[in-house]
Amino acid sequence: MHTGQRQGDLLQLRWSNYDGEYISLRQAKSKRAGFRGKLVNIPCTAALRSMLxxxxxxxDFILTTKTGHPFKKRYxxxxxxxxxIAANIESVKFPHIEEPQELHFHDLRGTAVIMLNEAGCAIGEIVAITGHSLKTAATIxxxxxxxxxxxADSAIAKFEAAPSAEFANRLQTKAPEN
Structure with missing residues (x-):
């Protein structure tokens, strides 16, 4: 969740991709389509850096089995x-969806997009980390x-702090005086 990357890219991640501050990788999905994968440089959160x-x-690989071998996708x-299942979070009920939704590893990628947005990140900042297209991030x-x-509170605080808000505030009508 701290990187917003696909499972396949994380399973291929090597220690050489981590410099103590950033994880740098070329995403594999584009490579499958015959294009050079997108290069992303992800600043590590304090929690991720501490774990790594x-x-x-x-x-050579960051994520390995107990025996030190890189994970195979199936395993x-x-x-x-x-x-x-052990954590009892194989499905979750969302407020705006009737039926509980089954969760998958890939959901962490979308969750990263949502959490970055809620933290106040612009969509350009989000896609610089996740490697999504602008259109895909907007769809998520x-x-x-x-x-x-x-x-909503965050939006109004930004609105009121913006220089253009002064003009909008001048347009406000005052309560009638008695």
Whole structure:
């Protein structure tokens, strides 16, 4: 969730992709289509940096099995599913959707988009981290972004702080004086 990357890209991530501050990688999805993958440089959050710096480097790969081998997709997926069931979070009920939704690893990618947006990041900042196209990131926000009081409060605070708000405030009518 701290990188917004696809499972396949994370499973291929090597220690050489991490310099202590950034994870740099060329995304593989575009490569499958015959294009050179998008290069993303992801600044590590303090939590991610702490986790990575505390890990043993038993392999060239960051994510490895107990034996130090890189994960195969199927094995990682099985362990992920088992972990979701053990944590009792294999599905979740969203306020705006009637039926509980089954969760998948890929949902972390969309969650990263939502959380970055809720933190006040512009869509350009979001896609610089996740590698999504602007259109895809906008679609994720349209479908999953909850219209919360927090976001509304943040928007009004930004509006009131903007120089153009002074003009809008002059247009306000005053209550009639008695």
């Amino acid at each position: 710096d505390g890990m043993d480097r038993a392999s 990682f997926s099985r362990l992920w599913s088992e972990s979701m 926000l349209e479908q999953y972004l909850a219209r919360t009081k927090h976001l």
